[in-house]
Amino acid sequence: MRLKDKTAIITGGASGIGRAAVERFLEEGARVVIADYNQDQGEQLVSELTDHQGRVAFCQTDVSNEAQAKAAVAFTLETFGRIDILVNNAGITRDAMFTKMTEDQFDQVMDINVKGVFHMTHAALPHLIEQGSGKIINTSSVSGVYGNVGQTNYAASKAAVIGMTKSWAKELGRKGIQVNAVAPGFTATPMVEKMPEKIIGQMTSVVSLQRLAKPRDIANAYLFLASDEADYVHGHVLHVDGGIMM
Numbered sequence: 045m046r047l048k049d050k051t052a053i054i055t056g057g058a059s060g061i062g063r064a065a066v067e068r069f070l071e072e073g074a075r076v077v078i079a080d081y082n083q084d085q086g087e088q089l090v091s092e093l094t095d096h097q098g099r100v101a102f103c104q105t106d107v108s109n110e111a112q113a114k115a116a117v118a119f120t121l122e123t124f125g126r127i128d129i130l131v132n133n134a135g136i137t138r139d140a141m142f143t144k145m146t147e148d149q150f151d152q153v154m155d156i157n158v159k160g161v162f163h164m165t166h167a168a169l170p171h172l173i174e175q176g177s178g179k180i181i182n183t184s185s186v187s188g189v190y191g192n193v194g195q196t197n198y199a200a201s202k203a204a205v206i207g208m209t210k211s212w213a214k215e216l217g218r219k220g221i222q223v224n225a226v227a228p229g230f231t232a233t234p235m236v237e238k239m240p241e242k243i244i245g246q247m248t249s250v251v252s253l254q255r256l257a258k259p260r261d262i263a264n265a266y267l268f269l270a271s272d273e274a275d276y277v278h279g280h281v282l283h284v285d286g287g288i289m290m
């Protein structure tokens with residue numbers, strides 16, 4: 045049990061990679077709060093996790109809203125008494141070629157992918173600092189590392205996540221708080237499955253392993269960074285992308 049007696053908040057835990065992380069963390073003994081915008085999907089997931097009742101709870105949260113981020117942290121402390129791990133996984137895309145991209149599409153992605161990470165971490169930090177320990181895992185993307193056609197807003201947001209990760213690693217290491225990021229490659233989740241088949245084919249063709257990631261492939265990277273095995277990994281961006289040559 046790699047996360048026995050640890051408490052984790054996983055944002056965007058109702059779907060895709062976040063959902064796989066919820067399942068993986070529970071399998072390894074953690075207590076988990078799913079902080080997700082989608083109430084139906086979040087509550088449905090909790091009701092399906094029958095083997096882990098009492099160790100998993102849902103808190104409807106819009107991470108882009110400061111008050112709701114604070115409420116998710118307060119809910120976790122009331123429910124499980126502590127927070128050891130924060131996985132800032134919630135994210136959205138609003139893709140368009142740059143000439144057609146609207147300010148609204150840019151702002152929506154920035155609000156959730158960047159400000160959401162800011163608000164959740166801001167809300168959890170006083171507790172982690174008082175505790176003198178904690179692991180923060182931020183979700184970036186290969187798009188944030190290499191850029192991507194049709195994803196100016198998303199790539200900018202995911203590059204910002206790397207910037208925040210490295211800055212927080214510098215500020216918070218001396219307080220006992222570890223901060224890392226995962227940069228997933230193309231992963232078979234609802235975010236990608238809604239794309240045209242042709243685009244999915246093009247995405248797969250640039251992956252050396254010639255397949256999309258499974259959500260569990262990425263969840264396993266979160267698990268590693270959340271576990272004691274990664275106690276000396278800090279300020280790192282872990283690429284989990286099957287070998288992408290963009």
Ligand SMILES: NC(=O)c1ccc[n+]([C@@H]2O[C@H](COP(=O)([O-])OP(=O)(O)OC[C@H]3O[C@@H](n4cnc5c(N)ncnc54)[C@H](O)[C@@H]3O)[C@@H](O)[C@H]2O)c1
Binds near residue numbers: 106134227232235
């Ligand atoms: N799927 C990929 O190919 C891929 C690649 C690289 C990075 N990522 C990143 O991985 C993370 C998870 O992506 P996914 O593919 O599992 O997506 P997904 O769409 O399957 O799940 C995202 C979850 O986030 C939730 N969410 C959206 N807005 C929210 C908000 N404001 N507050 C709280 N929750 C909110 C949704 O309700 C959903 O449950 C995202 O940060 C995404 O950018 C995904």
